[in-house]
Amino acid sequence: MNILEVHNLKKYFATQKAVDDISMNIEQGSIFGLLGPNGAGKTTLIRMITGIFYPDSGNILLKGKKFDAENDAKYIGYMPEERGLYKKMKIGEQALYLARLKGLSKNDAMLKIKYWFKRLEMESWWNKKVEDLSKGMGQKLQFVITVLHEPDLIILDEPFSGLDPINANLIKDEIYRLAQNGTTIIFSTHRMEQVEEICNKIVLVNKGQKILDGTVEDVKQNFKENLFSIQLEAIPDNINSHAFEIINTKKEELVVKINEGFKPNDVLGYFINRSTGIVSFEEILPSLNDIFIKLVEGTPTARQFEKATS
Amino acid sequence: MNKILLIIQREFLTRVRKRTFIIGTILFPLLYLGLIFGTGYIADKTREDLNIALIDGSGLFNEDLIKSVNGNDTLNTIHLVAAGTEKFNENFDSLGYDGYLLIPENFKWQSGVDSLSVNTKKSFGMGALKPIEKKLNLLWSKIKHDSLGIDAAKEAVLNKTISLKLNNEKNKNADAGIATVVGYVSGFLMYFILLLYGSQVMMGVTEEKTSRIAEVVVSSVKPFQLMIGKIIGIGMVALTQFLIWIACIFIIYNIGKTTGHQGGGASGMVGQIQSVFTSLNIPVVVGCFIFYLLAGFFFYSSLYAAIGSAINEDMREAQSLSFPITMLIIFSIALMTPAIANPGSSLAVWASIIPFSSPIVMMARIPFGVPNTVPWWQLGLSMALLIAGFMFTTWFAARIYRTGILMYGKKPSWKEMIKWAFRK
Numbered sequence: 078m079n080i081l082e083v084h085n086l087k088k089y090f091a092t093q094k095a096v097d098d099i100s101m102n103i104e105q106g107s108i109f110g111l112l113g114p115n116g117a118g119k120t121t122l123i124r125m126i127t128g129i130f131y132p133d134s135g136n137i138l139l140k141g142k143k144f145d146a147e148n149d150a151k152y153i154g155y156m157p158e159e160r161g162l163y164k165k166m167k168i169g170e171q172a173l174y175l176a177r178l179k180g181l182s183k184n185d186a187m188l189k190i191k192y193w194f195k196r197l198e199m200e201s202w203w204n205k206k207v208e209d210l211s212k213g214m215g216q217k218l219q220f221v222i223t224v225l226h227e228p229d230l231i232i233l234d235e236p237f238s239g240l241d242p243i244n245a246n247l248i249k250d251e252i253y254r255l256a257q258n259g260t261t262i263i264f265s266t267h268r269m270e271q272v273e274e275i276c277n278k279i280v281l282v283n284k285g286q287k288i289l290d291g292t293v294e295d296v297k298q299n300f301k302e303n304l305f306s307i308q309l310e311a312i313p314d315n316i317n318s319h320a321f322e323i324i325n326t327k328k329e330e331l332v333v334k335i336n337e338g339f340k341p342n343d344v345l346g347y348f349i350n351r352s353t354g355i356v357s358f359e360e361i362l363p364s365l366n367d368i369f370i371k372l373v374e375g376t377p378t379a380r381q382f383e384k385a386t387s
Numbered sequence: 388m389n390k391i392l393l394i395i396q397r398e399f400l401t402r403v404r405k406r407t408f409i410i411g412t413i414l415f416p417l418l419y420l421g422l423i424f425g426t427g428y429i430a431d432k433t434r435e436d437l438n439i440a441l442i443d444g445s446g447l448f449n450e451d452l453i454k455s456v457n458g459n460d461t462l463n464t465i466h467l468v469a470a471g472t473e474k475f476n477e478n479f480d481s482l483g484y485d486g487y488l489l490i491p492e493n494f495k496w497q498s499g500v501d502s503l504s505v506n507t508k509k510s511f512g513m514g515a516l517k518p519i520e521k522k523l524n525l526l527w528s529k530i531k532h533d534s535l536g537i538d539a540a541k542e543a544v545l546n547k548t549i550s551l552k553l554n555n556e557k558n559k560n561a562d563a564g565i566a567t568v569v570g571y572v573s574g575f576l577m578y579f580i581l582l583l584y585g586s587q588v589m590m591g592v593t594e595e596k597t598s599r600i601a602e603v604v605v606s607s608v609k610p611f612q613l614m615i616g617k618i619i620g621i622g623m624v625a626l627t628q629f630l631i632w633i634a635c636i637f638i639i640y641n642i643g644k645t646t647g648h649q650g651g652g653a654s655g656m657v658g659q660i661q662s663v664f665t666s667l668n669i670p671v672v673v674g675c676f677i678f679y680l681l682a683g684f685f686f687y688s689s690l691y692a693a694i695g696s697a698i699n700e701d702m703r704e705a706q707s708l709s710f711p712i713t714m715l716i717i718f719s720i721a722l723m724t725p726a727i728a729n730p731g732s733s734l735a736v737w738a739s740i741i742p743f744s745s746p747i748v749m750m751a752r753i754p755f756g757v758p759n760t761v762p763w764w765q766l767g768l769s770m771a772l773l774i775a776g777f778m779f780t781t782w783f784a785a786r787i788y789r790t791g792i793l794m795y796g797k798k799p800s801w802k803e804m805i806k807w808a809f810r811k
Contacts, residue, residue: 129793161599166401
């Protein structure tokens, strides 16, 4: 079942087409990566999904029904990239206030805050103020506030920035656990190694348009360049074959590109025929980082201001 | 609706629980009184007292005559000096005189002269010569009386005057003096509350924007709810403060009344409060004050909220953008003075009906009496227009706010903000 469906969403600002006809579906319980360079339109897209902006055109369906910002707020938890909390307000009161704004009753909110504060060892923070917290502690608090009301859809914008590895792992484990319990998570980032590790499905956005959509595996398969890594006992001289070309040579390892019409077996056959001992043979799939750079490269790093005509 | 209540509650409680609120509530009336009495005291202290030498060329002035007029006002004095003019005009200041006055030889008791000069070596304020002028004319009139043979008894008859008092047939207790004082106090109080709490709204909005909490909150509530909740919450704080002051006045009054008139400042204060109570229709004045306080506050603070949403951290941006709004409030207070001097004039009537100035000017007029000075239709029209006014400014501000609160970067101009407001 799709928890979120976005159809032909558009949002134009005076100087640019921030989101230009994007459609996507997000399955319930998946961890979904929303990728794109700076200024690609990710934040605008998220702001429409969270009801902060109204789209110029297009539809958003949440749980199969038309999204209604006011009443559906309780189903969504959103952690913006720029973290925001009241600096002078006590942490416990602040968590309670923000949870109640999401529609929880006072007692419910209290129980859930206590549960989460205990879980993430934040109980001693209750009467402290946000300005007393370190940046990492603030992140943790922001995460708790985002997930506190048990939303069905959690949107995290760069959730690990500013976290040390221990706290980052803590949050990562919480994300996995939430996903296992059926919560859907949208992950907006440009840190590809995290995406590769965590996400099932990704969408890549550039210049307001969707340029890639699929599971991490499929995307990698689609962008593979028939590269293989072969480790040999010793690299023989004069390697010359129609089946492949050598891209790179390390001490005992070759990186080869198999030519069109040939198969890995042809490569292995070549070395077997020459009686070279093969230690390992492995396909090299491109990293998401490579794919990202390849797709986005060539477009200016910052979007230029242009007149949007709608 | 429930969410707006939550926001109001937070805005109200976080402010009322702050130490600055308690201190402000106690200190503001003290500062306010200090300002009134302090300026009076300073004005009194810095008054220029003149010691003027009089060189008599006419032979009409004598020592006894001058002594008799100096007795009335010992701060500004005239002394008869017989020194030769040539030398005296160079060193009169070292002799302790601020200036000298030369009565020419052709000065006759019947005709005098049209004007005389006081020769000094420094400049004085405009009013500084008035007491000396008064004394000189008193001297001359004594000389005239002597020459005409008018004795003290006849003089007393001549000096008798009639004083006029206002007697309002409809309202026997009306007292223009008290109305003026209460008018000024209400007008200024309104002015301070609008400015102080208006800028609190502005800073509160900017704080939410710059600390980026706004984005977290508007994913749960509509921007309009966040804005209106803040405005109402802070408005309630202002109202609470006002009600505490009113309650204090009543408590002082009642304590003073029960402890009896034992003399001293307290009973004097009680007497003053009592005369205010009897000459004014207190429920109407307080009721109208609360209405104009809230409606005026909504009118201005929504504009301040719009500005707060447009600026980023830099307080100079806030000043330059809020300048037109602040000017409107200052202009209202400038209109208040002529309106109090003549509360029935067309200037006063219109200034108290047009929404931007009505909170201050109407509150300055109301102590003069409803419905005598301020007819019911004027009060009703003023209130209706102010309600319409704040509904418009709130609508207008909300449309700027929803764009501004998530817009970072360059400070927008008023023109751009108006464009935001009228975009679909």
